[in-house]
Amino acid sequence: MKLLRELLFPTIAVIAAFLVGALLILAIGDSPVQAYKLLIGSALSWPDGIGYTLFYATPLIFTGLAVLVAFRCGLLNIGAEGQLYVAAFAAAWVGITFANRSAWILLPLCFLAPILAGGLWGAIPGVLKARFGSHEVINTIMLNFIAVALVSYFTQYHYRTPGDPIMETSEIGGGAHIARLGKFIPGMPERIPLNLAFILALVCCVLVYLFLWRTKWGYELRATGSNPSAAEYGGISIRKQIIVAMTISGALAGMVGINEVLGYRYRYYDGFSDNYGYTGIAVALLGRNHPVGVVLAALLFGVLQRGGIHVDGFSEHVTKDIVQVLQGIIILFVACEAFFRGSFGRFGLLRRSKV
Amino acid sequence: MSALPAVCLQAMLELRNITKRFGDVLANDQVNIVVQPGTIHAIVGENGAGKSTAMRIAYGFYKADSGELVVDNEVRNIATPHDAIALGIGMVHQHFMLVSTMTVAENIVLGAEPGSAVNLDLAEAASAIQKLSEEFKLAVNPNAVIEHLSVGQQQRVELLKALYRRAHLLILDEPTAVLTPQEVEEFFAILRRMREQGKTVIIITHKLSEVLAISDEVTVMRDGRVVGRLQTSETNAAQLANLMVGREVLLRVEKPEAHVGDTELTVKDLSVTSADGTKRVDGVSFSVRRGEILGIAGVEGNGQTELIEALAGLTPPSQLSGEVRLENRDITKADARARREFGIAHIPEDRHRRGLLLDFSLAENSILGVHDRKPIVSFAGVFLNDGAIRARAAKMIADFDVRPTDQDLPARALSGGNQQKLIIGREFDLQPKLLLVSQPTRGVDIGAIEFIHRKLVALRDAGCAVLLVSAELEEVTTLADRLLIFHQGRIVGDVDPKVATIEEIGLLMTRGH
Numbered sequence: 001m002k003l004l005r006e007l008l009f010p011t012i013a014v015i016a017a018f019l020v021g022a023l024l025i026l027a028i029g030d031s032p033v034q035a036y037k038l039l040i041g042s043a044l045s046w047p048d049g050i051g052y053t054l055f056y057a058t059p060l061i062f063t064g065l066a067v068l069v070a071f072r073c074g075l076l077n078i079g080a081e082g083q084l085y086v087a088a089f090a091a092a093w094v095g096i097t098f099a100n101r102s103a104w105i106l107l108p109l110c111f112l113a114p115i116l117a118g119g120l121w122g123a124i125p126g127v128l129k130a131r132f133g134s135h136e137v138i139n140t141i142m143l144n145f146i147a148v149a150l151v152s153y154f155t156q157y158h159y160r161t162p163g164d165p166i167m168e169t170s171e172i173g174g175g176a177h178i179a180r181l182g183k184f185i186p187g188m189p190e191r192i193p194l195n196l197a198f199i200l201a202l203v204c205c206v207l208v209y210l211f212l213w214r215t216k217w218g219y220e221l222r223a224t225g226s227n228p229s230a231a232e233y234g235g236i237s238i239r240k241q242i243i244v245a246m247t248i249s250g251a252l253a254g255m256v257g258i259n260e261v262l263g264y265r266y267r268y269y270d271g272f273s274d275n276y277g278y279t280g281i282a283v284a285l286l287g288r289n290h291p292v293g294v295v296l297a298a299l300l301f302g303v304l305q306r307g308g309i310h311v312d313g314f315s316e317h318v319t320k321d322i323v324q325v326l327q328g329i330i331i332l333f334v335a336c337e338a339f340f341r342g343s344f345g346r347f348g349l350l351r352r353s354k355v
Numbered sequence: 356m357s358a359l360p361a362v363c364l365q366a367m368l369e370l371r372n373i374t375k376r377f378g379d380v381l382a383n384d385q386v387n388i389v390v391q392p393g394t395i396h397a398i399v400g401e402n403g404a405g406k407s408t409a410m411r412i413a414y415g416f417y418k419a420d421s422g423e424l425v426v427d428n429e430v431r432n433i434a435t436p437h438d439a440i441a442l443g444i445g446m447v448h449q450h451f452m453l454v455s456t457m458t459v460a461e462n463i464v465l466g467a468e469p470g471s472a473v474n475l476d477l478a479e480a481a482s483a484i485q486k487l488s489e490e491f492k493l494a495v496n497p498n499a500v501i502e503h504l505s506v507g508q509q510q511r512v513e514l515l516k517a518l519y520r521r522a523h524l525l526i527l528d529e530p531t532a533v534l535t536p537q538e539v540e541e542f543f544a545i546l547r548r549m550r551e552q553g554k555t556v557i558i559i560t561h562k563l564s565e566v567l568a569i570s571d572e573v574t575v576m577r578d579g580r581v582v583g584r585l586q587t588s589e590t591n592a593a594q595l596a597n598l599m600v601g602r603e604v605l606l607r608v609e610k611p612e613a614h615v616g617d618t619e620l621t622v623k624d625l626s627v628t629s630a631d632g633t634k635r636v637d638g639v640s641f642s643v644r645r646g647e648i649l650g651i652a653g654v655e656g657n658g659q660t661e662l663i664e665a666l667a668g669l670t671p672p673s674q675l676s677g678e679v680r681l682e683n684r685d686i687t688k689a690d691a692r693a694r695r696e697f698g699i700a701h702i703p704e705d706r707h708r709r710g711l712l713l714d715f716s717l718a719e720n721s722i723l724g725v726h727d728r729k730p731i732v733s734f735a736g737v738f739l740n741d742g743a744i745r746a747r748a749a750k751m752i753a754d755f756d757v758r759p760t761d762q763d764l765p766a767r768a769l770s771g772g773n774q775q776k777l778i779i780g781r782e783f784d785l786q787p788k789l790l791l792v793s794q795p796t797r798g799v800d801i802g803a804i805e806f807i808h809r810k811l812v813a814l815r816d817a818g819c820a821v822l823l824v825s826a827e828l829e830e831v832t833t834l835a836d837r838l839l840i841f842h843q844g845r846i847v848g849d850v851d852p853k854v855a856t857i858e859e860i861g862l863l864m865t866r867g868h
Contacts, residue, residue, distance in 0.1 A: 216727045217737065226714050233724070235693075237692075
């Protein structure tokens with residue numbers, strides 16, 4: 001019953017967004033039924049549709065979790081984008097620098113590098129907030145610009161293969177490649193980039209859940225987010241929690257680098273992120289800041305992203321921008337929740353339990 | 356249902372069968388209240404009894420689901436406060452609605468500015484206000500700026516605001532909650548003068564002594580219903596309390612003689628400087644012994660809050676000077692967690708800000724502060740043990756009579772009294788050596804007050820040292836074995852509460868000598 005209540009509102013928001021989107025498609029002069037058929041159908045086809053949908057969902061699960069952890073501590077991490085760039089580059093750097101080592105050494109190093117780099121990049125605004133009280137939203141946004149510029153610089157001037165016209169580094173050592181899921185799933189070709197990072201993302205969901213709701217550390221982190229004064233009263237160091245939460249958040253965002261570098265391109269490709277960090281905020285919001293919700297929301301956004309490509313190619317007027325429109329409307333509706341709870345507060349499921 | 360006939364020939368204000376529902380909660384259920392002109396009428400009841408709701412309906416803040424309002428023997432439709440003001444009804448809220456940077460006159464005319472749209476004529480208003488102020492002996496200067504006035508004076512500005520709008524019926528919501536004993540006396544004198552001038556006053560309160568001191572008639576409410584209409588002269592505190600609570604209530608705690616032991620807490624020359632550089636606590640020295648309740652009385656804002664926060668380890672060490680010792684240990688620099696481990700428990704004055712995680716369940720709230728100790732954490736010293744948490748919460752809910760008993764409810768869903776009982780249960784369970792208690796019964800129902808007082812005395816008798824801060828003078832004087840009086844961050848009196856009179860203590864509180 002509680003689960004149903006939690007799911008109801010996001011579901012309504014998604015349905016409402018599709019209805020509004022249908023009106024827009026009509027206005028442009030296409031058939032909404034046709035467009036949605038293309039969108040959903042292509043995203044759920046086997047094996048390409050499902051494979052790519054899950055592949056697109058993977059970074060969003062990581063960034064959604066990143067935003068969630070910070071949010072549970074009362075912090076808004078807008079910096080997942082910068083954190084994942086720094087992390088992906090770190091993964092590539094380690095993969096290139098130690099390319100000749102055996103897989104037994106290279107893989108763990110390449111695995112840890114993005115987690116550490118992302119965590120470190122996330123810790124910076126955490127420390128700034130804990131030490132000086134400067135606002136994490138401003139600092140994370142600023143650090144995004146710095147991160148993007150920094151890794152671009154290194155790619156351009158230090159790690160690009162001479163003569164390569166594309167802004168990308170040279171390839172990482174073969175030992176650092178992680179398996180694509182096509183290897184294990186019959187019927188799924190290995191050209192689909194869906195890889196073990198997806199499994200890692202699901203594992204992280206479980207770990208984040210256990211951490212937040214089953215350990216004393218998670219309790220302290222959530223208590224700080226819920227009421228810092230009361231947390232302090234309970235003997236919890238707010239400053240420590242802020243730093244811990246931002247570090248974990250950054251580390252989770254950094255795992256996008258594992259998917260991108262170790263599982264997909266095997267190199268750092270400049271500008272690879274399709275706003276994963278920012279979309280992660282939407283994913284966490286739609287997923288009600290719960291790991292299960294984050295997975296569901298990331299899957300939905302994966303469907304949109306995958307389906308959008310086909311809508312673009314096979315319909316007359318509608319372009320893949322419809323995906324952006326749908327995402328935007330979903331977020332608008334989700335953000336309206338408080339408003340809906342207010343005016344329809346009397347009706348059944350939407351009512352908050354109150355005694 | 357006793358005394359007073361239900362039908363009156365002349366009623367200033369009458370609520371007839373008023374019913375109001377908020378969601379599932381029936382806030383007012385067929386409420387009938389009759390207020391005679393030229394009287395002071397008290398409406399009493401516990402928190403959530405529906406007294407404020409009824410009066411807000413009369414003032415047009417809420418619309419009743421059914422029932423009618425009668426003003427001067429005529430059924431009226433009061434849909435907004437504007438309608439109420441037009442009918443000569445004024446209301447003074449518990450939290451003042453004044454703009455602190457404006458003058459008294461500017462505040463009073465706000466919303467009914469004299470003169471034209473481009474030319475505000477304050478001079479005339481100021482003289483009218485001056486006249487009103489003299490007529491009721493309010494001693495308010497129309498040109499004073501609000502932020503320079505005391506709380507008592509601000510309250511009189513609120514009264515003037517209503518009088519300026521020609522109110523002849525004034526509704527006062529818990530008017531004495533913010534006043535010192537002296538100010539209460541002055542305030543009552545003003546109310547009596549108003550009555551002499553033919554005004555009618557409705558006073559909402561839960562303090563029985565005040566009802567008996569000031570009112571002519573009383574309406575008692577419980578659970579949204581009127582359960583008694585009485586002439587004040589024909590009733591007493593015990594009868595009113597029983598009506599309010601619905602059962603027998605002991606108004607004074609049974610308190611055996613204290614068995615005082617060794618010194619537990621020693622405070623030497625402690626000063627607290629707030630972040631803006633003002634000294635909130637100024638060189639205070641005292642000690643608390645095992646088995647005694649040391650009370651601290653004082654008008655709010657005289658450093659008591661800062662003292663307790665400093666003792667609980669919630670003040671940054673950079674803002675402190677002096678020395679704090681628990682038994683023989685110097686804890687001046689210890690943080691909140693360390694102090695908890697040393698055996699200090701703390702019931703904070705503001706339970707919403709400090710004491711509770713309102714969105715967390717009762718079970719999760721029950722472990723705040725012990726969430727990193729056994730048996731709450733097990734496996735590897737990291738994982739929370741759900742069974743232990745639930746057992747602890749269940750015991751607390753049972754021992755401290757927290758209602759409702761469902762430990763999965765968010766703390767937000769509980770009434771103030773039950774939230775307070777949960778906090779008290781949590782802190783008592785630590786079996787503290789020293790308990791810091793601030794305003795333990797603020798906003799708590801009479802029934803729960805009695806319960807909390809008994810628990811505090813029991814803890815004292817078990818050998819705990821208790822430091823009690825309360826703005827309720829009656830509370831500190833009945834519970835404390837020794838009483839310190841705070842004024843502007845200093846201790847200005849050390850009295851025996853059994854001997855000292857309320858007047859004596861009140862003078863020390865307000866003047867400092």
